[in-house]
Structure formats: C-alpha cells, structure tokens
Amino acid sequence: xxxxxxxxxxxxxxxxxxxxxxxxxxxxxxxEKGDFIxxxxxxxxxxxxxxxxxxxxxHVSTGSIVINGKDITRMxxxxxxxxxREELGFIFQDFNLLDTLTAYENIAVALTIQKRKLAEIKxxxxxxxxxxxxxxxLNKFPYEMSGGQKQRVAAARAIITEPSxxxxxxxxxxxxxxxxxxxxxxxxxxxxxxxxxxxxxTHDAFTASYAERILFIKDGKIFNELLRGExxxxxxxxxxxxxVTLLGGDVNHVL
Amino acid sequence: xxxxxxxxxxxxxxxxxxxxxLTLTFAVCIFYSFNSLEAQKVMMDISQSKKEIVDxxxxxxxxxxxxVAMILGFLxxxxxxxxxxxxxxxxxxxxxxxxxxxxxxRILFIETFIIGTISLGAGLLLGLFFSQGLSILTAKMxxxxxxxxxxxxxxxxxxxxxxxxxxxFLFVMLFNYxxxxxYKLIDLLYASRKNESIKMTNKVLSTILFFLSILVLIxxxxxxxxxxxxxxxxxFYISMLLGVAGTFxxxxxxxxxxxxxVQSSGKVYFKNLNLFIARQINSKxxxxxxxxxxxxxxxxxxxxxxxxxxAINKGISKGLEFKTPYDATxxxxxxxxxxxxxxxxxxxxxxxxxxxxxxxxxxxxGVPYDQLLDPKDISNLKQKTTYNMKxxxxxxxxxxxxxxxxxxxxxxxxxxxxxxxxxVLTFNNDDMATAYNNFIKNxxxxxxxxxxxxxxxxxxxxxxxxINYELRDYGTIVLQDEVVESLEPIPSSSYLSIQYxxxxxxxxxxxxxxxxxxxxxxxTGYALFHQISKSDVYASGQGQxxxxxxxxxYLGLVFxxxxxxxxxxxxxxxxxxxxxRYKVLRKIGTEEKMIxxxxxxxxxxxxxxxxSLAVLHSIVGLKLAKDVVxxxxxxxxxxxxxxxxxxxxxxxxxxxxxxxxxxxxxxxxK
Numbered sequence: 001x002x003x004x005x006x007x008x009x010x011x012x013x014x015x016x017x018x019x020x021x022x023x024x025x026x027x028x029x030x031x032e033k034g035d036f037i038x039x040x041x042x043x044x045x046x047x048x049x050x051x052x053x054x055x056x057x058x059h060v061s062t063g064s065i066v067i068n069g070k071d072i073t074r075m076x077x078x079x080x081x082x083x084x085r086e087e088l089g090f091i092f093q094d095f096n097l098l099d100t101l102t103a104y105e106n107i108a109v110a111l112t113i114q115k116r117k118l119a120e121i122k123x124x125x126x127x128x129x130x131x132x133x134x135x136x137x138l139n140k141f142p143y144e145m146s147g148g149q150k151q152r153v154a155a156a157r158a159i160i161t162e163p164s165x166x167x168x169x170x171x172x173x174x175x176x177x178x179x180x181x182x183x184x185x186x187x188x189x190x191x192x193x194x195x196x197x198x199x200x201x202t203h204d205a206f207t208a209s210y211a212e213r214i215l216f217i218k219d220g221k222i223f224n225e226l227l228r229g230e231x232x233x234x235x236x237x238x239x240x241x242x243x244v245t246l247l248g249g250d251v252n253h254v255l
Numbered sequence: 256x257x258x259x260x261x262x263x264x265x266x267x268x269x270x271x272x273x274x275x276x277l278t279l280t281f282a283v284c285i286f287y288s289f290n291s292l293e294a295q296k297v298m299m300d301i302s303q304s305k306k307e308i309v310d311x312x313x314x315x316x317x318x319x320x321x322x323v324a325m326i327l328g329f330l331x332x333x334x335x336x337x338x339x340x341x342x343x344x345x346x347x348x349x350x351x352x353x354x355x356x357x358x359x360x361r362i363l364f365i366e367t368f369i370i371g372t373i374s375l376g377a378g379l380l381l382g383l384f385f386s387q388g389l390s391i392l393t394a395k396m397x398x399x400x401x402x403x404x405x406x407x408x409x410x411x412x413x414x415x416x417x418x419x420x421x422x423x424f425l426f427v428m429l430f431n432y433x434x435x436x437x438y439k440l441i442d443l444l445y446a447s448r449k450n451e452s453i454k455m456t457n458k459v460l461s462t463i464l465f466f467l468s469i470l471v472l473i474x475x476x477x478x479x480x481x482x483x484x485x486x487x488x489x490x491f492y493i494s495m496l497l498g499v500a501g502t503f504x505x506x507x508x509x510x511x512x513x514x515x516x517v518q519s520s521g522k523v524y525f526k527n528l529n530l531f532i533a534r535q536i537n538s539k540x541x542x543x544x545x546x547x548x549x550x551x552x553x554x555x556x557x558x559x560x561x562x563x564x565x566a567i568n569k570g571i572s573k574g575l576e577f578k579t580p581y582d583a584t585x586x587x588x589x590x591x592x593x594x595x596x597x598x599x600x601x602x603x604x605x606x607x608x609x610x611x612x613x614x615x616x617x618x619x620x621g622v623p624y625d626q627l628l629d630p631k632d633i634s635n636l637k638q639k640t641t642y643n644m645k646x647x648x649x650x651x652x653x654x655x656x657x658x659x660x661x662x663x664x665x666x667x668x669x670x671x672x673x674x675x676x677x678x679v680l681t682f683n684n685d686d687m688a689t690a691y692n693n694f695i696k697n698x699x700x701x702x703x704x705x706x707x708x709x710x711x712x713x714x715x716x717x718x719x720x721x722i723n724y725e726l727r728d729y730g731t732i733v734l735q736d737e738v739v740e741s742l743e744p745i746p747s748s749s750y751l752s753i754q755y756x757x758x759x760x761x762x763x764x765x766x767x768x769x770x771x772x773x774x775x776x777x778x779t780g781y782a783l784f785h786q787i788s789k790s791d792v793y794a795s796g797q798g799q800x801x802x803x804x805x806x807x808x809y810l811g812l813v814f815x816x817x818x819x820x821x822x823x824x825x826x827x828x829x830x831x832x833x834x835x836r837y838k839v840l841r842k843i844g845t846e847e848k849m850i851x852x853x854x855x856x857x858x859x860x861x862x863x864x865x866x867s868l869a870v871l872h873s874i875v876g877l878k879l880a881k882d883v884v885x886x887x888x889x890x891x892x893x894x895x896x897x898x899x900x901x902x903x904x905x906x907x908x909x910x911x912x913x914x915x916x917x918x919x920x921x922x923x924x925k
Contacts, residue, residue, distance in 0.1 A: 055842075057842065077847070078846070078847070081841075081844050081845065081846045081847065082844070082846070083844070084842070084843065084844030085843065085844025085845070085846075086844070088844070090842055090843060092842075096838075096839045096842065097839075098531065098534075098836050098839060098840075099836070100531070100534040100535055100537075100538045100836070101530065101531065101534050105530050105531075105534070108525055108530065109528070109530065109531060109840075109843070110843055111525075112525050112526060112527055112528065112529070112530065113527065113528065113840075113843070113844065113845045113846070113849060115526075115527065118521045118522050118525050121525050122521075157843070
C-alpha cells in the first residue's frame with residue numbers, strides 16, 4: 001500500500017554561504033495510513049522545522065515530501081492552500097482558535113472555506129462534537145472554555161475535513177495533566193476508530209507514549225526509532241525515557 | 256545614531272505611516288491652495304471691484320484658516336497618537352536596552368521632523384498644482400473668460416502653511432514627549448497582551464434599539480421637512496437632536512441587528528468567511544459605534560456644505576442676471592419733473608453716455624396688497640417677504656403701458672398689447688407668484704375708482720424693470736397710459752434705465768457716477784440722482800457668492816479628509832489586532848483570495864455604512880437647503896451634488912483603497 005506520508009532525504013538549511021546551519025539534515029521516513037506517530041527531540045533539534053516543512057508552511061532546501069501521492073515540494077502557493085485545506089489537519093500548542101468565533105463556528109469554518117453545503121456542515125459538526133465530547137461547549141466562545149476544551153475543539157476542527165494527515169504540534173504543551181490525558185485519549189480513539197493518521201511533535205515522554213511509533217531527532221538527524229508493538233503504555237513510556245536519557249545532557253530540556 | 260535609527264524607522268514602518276503621510280500631504284495641499292487665492296488674481300484680467308472681492312474672500316479664508324489649522328492639528332495629533340500606540344513594544348525594547356526617555360523622545364522628535372518635512376514638501380508641491388486648478392474654478396466663479404495662463408506661486412501662502420504646520424508638528428513633538436514620559440516600561444513591553452473580552456450584544460435589545468433608531472430618524476426627517484429651514488425654532492432644534500440621537504442609536508444597534516439577520520439565514524452565515532467577517536465586526540462594535548456615528552454626521556455635514564456652497568454661488572449668479580436687466584438704473588430722489596430735462600439743465604447729457612434709455616414713473620393705485628390678495632396666500636409667503644412688504648408703499652403700484660413696453664424693448668423682450676379694460680400684473684420677487692396666480696384665477700377683477708379691469712393673462716408676470724440690490728417689487732399693474740396718469744404718482748419713484756454706449760461698463764458707470772455727484776443736490780447736499788449699475792450689484796452679490804463657495808469647498812474638503820483619515824487609522828489598527836486570526840485562517844488552508852475578500856468587505860462596511868446614512872441624511876438636508884439656496888436665486892442642485900460626489904469619491908475612496916492595501920499587506924507579511 002502507498003504510504004500516506006513519504007519524507008525522502010529532506011534537508012533544510014538556514015543562513016548564507018559559509019555560515020550554513022542545517023536544521024534538518026537528510027531525514028527520511030514513511031507513515032502508513034492509520035499510523036499514530038510521535039516525533040521527539042530536544043529544543044533546537046529540528047523537529048518543529050520538519051513539521052513546518054511537512055505542513056507546507058515552510059519549504060525544504062532539498063529532498064521531497066510526498067503526501068497522499070502528491071509531492072508538496074513542487075506545488076505552487078495556490079495549490080498549497082487548497083492542499084492544506086483538503087489534505088491536512090492542524091492542532092497547535094496554543095490552540096489557535098479564532099477568539100471571535102464560538103466553538104461551533106470555529107469547527108465549521110474549516111468546512112465553510114471548502115465551500116461545503118450548510119446541511120453537511122451541521123451534521124458533520126454535531127458528529128465530531130459528540131465524538132470529542134464537546135457538544136456542551138459548542139455555543140461558547142474560546143475565552144469561556146478550559147484549555148482542554150479548547151484543544152478538543154481545535155482537534156475537532158482538524159479532523160472534521162477528514163484529512164489524510166493530522167499534524168499536532170505540542171498539543172498538550174499548554175494543558176494540565178488531566179486535560180492532556182483526555183485529549184490524548186481522544187487522539188487514540190480517532191486513530192483507532194476512524195483510522196485517522198496522526199503525526200504528533202512533542203518533547204513530553206508521557207504524551208509521546210500514546211503514539212504507536214516514535215522518531216527521535218537530534219541535531220537534525222533521526223537518532224532512534226521506537227515501536228510500541230504489543231507493549232503496554234507504561235512499558236512503552238519506560239522505553240521512551242531510556243532513549244531520552246540516551247539523548248544526552250538535555251534531560252532537563254526533554255522533560 | 257539617533258538620526259539613522261529614526262530614518263530607518265520611518266523607512267521600515269512606511270506602511271503604517273502611509274495613511275498618516277497621505278493625510279498630512281492632503282492637509283498641506285488644501286491649506287496652501289486656499290490661502291494662495293490672492294496670488295491667483297494676477298492671471299486674470301479683472302477689474303478693480305473684482306480685485307476687492309478677491310481681497311475680501313482672501314481675508315475671510317485667512318480667518319477661517321485658523322479654525323481649519325486647529326482641526327488639522329487635532330487630526331494630526333490623533334493620527335500620531337495611533338502610531339505611537341502601535342509602536343509601544345518597540346519603544347519598550349529601546350528602554351530595556353538602556354535608552355532613556357530622553358533618547359526615545361529624541362528619536363520620535365527626529366522621526367516627526369523627517370515625516371513632517373517630507374509631507375510638507377510633497378503637500379506644497381501638490382498644492383502648487385492644485386491651486387492652478389482652483390484658479391480655473393475661481394475664474395469661472397467670477398465669470399471671467401479671458402485668462403492669461405501663468406504659473407502662480409504665493410509666497411505668503413507658503414509661509415503661512417509652513418508656519419501653521421510647523422506649529423502643529425511642534426505640538427505633536429510635545430505630545431509625544433508627554434506620552435512617553437507617562438508610559439511605564441511594563442506597559443510598553445506587554446502592550447500587545449491585552450485582555451480579550453468579547454462583549455456579546457443583547458439580541459432582543461439591539462433589535463428594539465434598531466427599530467427605535469429608525470423610528471427616531473423618520474420622526475426627525477418628517478419634523479424637519481414639515482418645518483423647513485425658514486424658521487430656526489424649537490421644532491428645528493428638536494428634529495436636529497432627534498437626528499443626532501437616531502444616528503447614534505442606529506450605529507449602536509446596527510451590528511447586533513445585522514448579526515441576527517445574517518445568522519437567521521445559515522446559508523449566508525455559513526458561507527466562505529462570512530461568519531468570520533460578521534463576528535469580527537460584531538466584536539468591535541462597542542468601541543466603534545461612536546466613531547462611526549460621528550463620521551456619518553461629519554460626512555453629512557461635508558456633503559451638505561460642498562453641494563450647497565456651490566449651489567449658492569450658482570444661485571446668486573443666476574439671481575444677479577435677473578436683477579440687472581440693463582447696465583444701470585438712475586433713480587431720482589426729488590419731488591417730481593422730467594428726469595432727462597433736469598439732468599440736461601445741470602449739464603449732463605444722457606445721450607453722451609447712453610446708447611438706449613427709458614424714463615418711467617410709478618403710480619399709486621391705492622389698493623393695498625393685503626386687501627387684494629387672499630390672506631391664506633399672504634400667510635404662505637416667506638417671512639422675509641412679509642417683513643419687507645411692511646416697509647415702503649403697501650399698495651399695488653402702477654406703470655404706463657407705453658413705459659412698460661419701452662422697458663421691455665430695452666431688455667430685448669417683446670411688447671404687450673392691452674385692451675382698454677385689461678391689466679397685466681407684474682412682480683420681480685418670485686415669492687409672489689402663487690399669490691398673484693391665485694388672485695387672477697379666483698378674483699380676476701381689480702377695481703380702480705369706479706372702473707373694473709380684467710386680466711389679460713392667466714398668470715402674473717415675473718419680470719424685473721429696475722436695477723436694485725434686492726428684489727422688492729411685490730406687485731405692479733400695467734394699464735393703459737391714460738388710466739395710469741389719472742392716478743397719484745409715487746414720490747421719489749422716477750427711474751431712468753440705461754444701456755451704456757461704452758464697452759467698458761465699469762468705466763462708464765464710474766464716469767456717470769462722477770457726473771451725477773456734481774449734478775443737482777437737495778438741501779442737505781445729497782445728490783438727487785442716484786445710480787445703481789450692473790457692476791455695483793454684481794460686486795455685492797458675487798463677493799457673497801464666492802465667499803460661500805470657497806468656504807464650502809474648503810471646509811468640506813477638510814471635514815472629508817478628517818473623517819476618512821480617522822476611519823482609515825482605526826481600521827488599520829484593527830487589522831493589526833487581527834493579524835493572528837488571519838494567520839490561523841491561512842494555516843488551516845484558507846485561500847489568499849478569500850482572505851483578501853474578507854478584509855475588503857470588513858473595511859468596506861466600515862467605510863460605507865456611515866456614508867450611506869450620511870447620504871440619506873443629505874437627501875433630506877439638501878431638500879431643505881434648496882429652499883435656502885433658492886432665496887439667492889433658483890438653481891438646480893443636481894450638478895453640485897454631482898460635483899460633491901466626485902470629491903467624495905476621490906478622497907473617501909482613496910482613503911478606502913489605501914486602507915485596504917495597507918491592511919492587506921500588514922496581514923500578508925506578518
């Protein structure tokens with residue numbers, strides 16, 4: 001089967017001749033449909049740069065990124081907008097909800113910009129809200145919601161368009177542990193029940209332990225890869241911690 | 256160091272400064288152009304009396320310029336305040352790097368200086384060209400055909416402009432200094448982190464308020480239309496008050512009401528970015544409704560001033576033509592006798608200066624106007640008319656048919672033929688038209704002594720037989736010569752109407768005046784013959800007309816720029832606040848086109864709702880203004896409204912576009 005995401009020899013340089021720094025240094029990996037993959041690494045490891053390249057917000061220097069059979073490194077700006085709208089779903093650390101819109105409208109806007117029909121919007125929003133247990137807050141504004149609720153609304157906005165790939169950037173970064181757990185459970189549910197493909201960047205081992213597979217990045221290169229397999233989440237968490245320790249003197253950063 | 260930092264700041268934040276710069280340039284341009292009026296006379300071949308008018312207008316504009324400079328000063332300080340607010344964080348960073356308040360003040364001082372110098376230069380350059388165009392308008396107002404084109408430059412206007420704006424910039428610097436020393440570092444650094452609280456508008460309340468505002472506005476319209484502008488009474492003030500209150504209520508409730516209308520149709524609301532646009536506008540309404548209402552009222556004032564200012568000029572010019580059917584009328588203030596004979600006795604030969612002349616006398620019919628006319632018609636007359644009618648003779652005057660026909664011949668008009676018992680009613684004050692037409696229709700017959708006379712025509716004739724500053728003929732009857740001669744002549748009402756021989760009418764008039772002054776005198780030494788010439792009437796009327804028009808255009812433009820600039824700055828600052836929101840929209844894949852469209856619609860709504868209500872107000876207002884303008888002479892307002900519309904389109908539209916482009920690039924780049 002064709003992988004959903006195929007990253008091949010991607011490099012990203014910053015700076016000019018002579019003072020080049022490689023933020024991403026020859027990274028390749030593949031993500032299959034229905035995968036829940038975590039990307040871990042300390043600050044400055046290049047994980048956010050990699051995510052920005054995959055999410056079409058930034059451009060690669062060399063290499064190719066193929067999502068759902070389309071090479072996004074060769075697309076024009078207009079096509080990229082349409083691609084983001086139709087193939088990708090985003091969840092950010094700081095939620096990025098529109099503060100002027102209600103939860104319902106925040107979710108719906110992902111559909112209205114795709115010019116979907118009203119009736120379709122209604123059913124889709126209600127279904128996804130039920131799944132993420134946010135039906136009760138649909139008519140509230142972001143400032144009236146808790147962090148966890150906001151992030152689940154953001155998640156609802158990301159998955160409502162049924163994207164090929166959901167990109168989550170430190171989704172639990174701004175949440176307390178209880179909200180974080182609820183959110184991650186929703187992710188698991190989406191992954192298992194709806195076969196949503198999720199790529200999650202985090203530096204938190206607990207958050208990462210919900211993924212099926214984890215890529216460790218250090219200094220722009222893939223440093224290690226872990227598969228959860230048949231392990232329980234607790235065992236997986238311990239294995240992650242071992243790698244994190246191995247990553248070196250950056251334990252403080254990692255945690 | 257400070258200088259290069261300031262220069263870089265100006266260059267870098269040029270986008271933010273664009274509106275500020277535009278406003279300053281426009282302001283300087285208008286200020287210079289109107290103050291350069293005096294220099295414009297050199298290119299026109301104008302007479303002494305017209306030169307005096309120009310001086311009068313110049314003086315008046317100079318006086319008004321003080322007021323204009325104050326308005327512009329406040330506007331510039333307001334705009335500057337907006338920019339400083341935008342840059343709080345930047346200033347905070349300077350402070351954390353160890354730059355003192357003095358240093359920052361110095362940077363801002365140099366920046367203001369740079370911006371001020373550039374805009375003053377640009378504005379003056381633009382003003383140089385604009386004043387050339389203005390001189391064409393001036394020439395048109397003075398009805399001058401011959402113009403020697405010459406590039407005009409007014410040193411006094413230049414000095415005045417530089418002086419006024421120099422003072423304004425000094426105030427700006429002072430203001431910056433004061434506000435910088437007031438800010439605390441923490442406020443500067445965290446200026447962008449303000450609490451977002453979105454106030455919900457109460458749905459029921461805003462619906463009630465919206466309909467209430469419509470009701471209030473309609474009441475105000477009806478009241479003012481019924482009352483008119485003839486009398487500034489309590490009614491007038493109440494309707495004004497209602498109009499202003501209605502405008503504020505309208506903008507206060509509009510967004511909440513519109514939100515409900517849009518939301519009630521999910522198809523519209525959940526289409527493209529419509530829901531986002533609606534929420535954007537709704538979220539800011541509490542802070543914005545006040546400015547929107549104020550701007551709407553200001554635009555109303557602008558439209559009114561621009562179009563009626565021009566109309567009054569046209570009206571006066573048209574009225575002047577009617578007031579002056581000949582070159583001059585000489586009035587004899589003595590008891591009686593033949594005017595021409597008396598003039599010749601004192602050595603003044605009319606034939607020497609007149610190509611054509613007619614002498615006529617007025618007679619007293621002994622029929623008072625208020626007995627002749629229907630009381631209802633009299634009560635419908637303008638207050639000014641009834642007031643003036645009380646002075647002088649209150650009876651219907653009479654004139655011989657022969658004299659009347661000679662006068663008409665002198666004016667190049669057709670003679671009339673009357674039967675023995677027929678009459679023709681004439682008047683030069685057009686307010687009388689309805690009253691006489693009703694009289695002829697209903698009563699028909701005029702009785703003089705034992706004789707009865709019937710009308711020749713079905714209506715009164717609006718015609719002018721004498722030159723005077725005001726139209727005060729409230730009714731003159733034309734009858735067969737022998738009938739008129741049997742009546743009592745009115746004392747001091749012999750007139751000699753003249754067309755001059757000489758081509759230079761003004762010179763001729765002056766010459767005749769000189770002769771008459773040396774002519775016969777009464778006991779107190781006052782000349783018995785008194786001339787009012789065409790140029791006398793024009794001189795008095797045109798001064799008024801031109802002053803009105805220039806004032807109208809000047810103030811109208813200043814108000815227009817002020818309103819547009821305030822709106823533009825507010826919208827730009829709002830766009831800056833919304834940058835994050837657009838970032839989110841872009842991240843979730845919204846097309847650039849859709850984002851641009853949403854910016855366009857938002858700014859469009861902010862610019863065009865106040866304008867729409869202002870236009871509605873103006874339609875009512877101009878209906879009233881027409882009555883006022885009509886006092887100076889009837890004129891169609893359509894072309895003036897068209898003219899005002901062009902001004903508004905260029906300036907307001909220009910600001911709208913500049914705001915849209917500025918907001919777009921702000922949202923794109925960040």
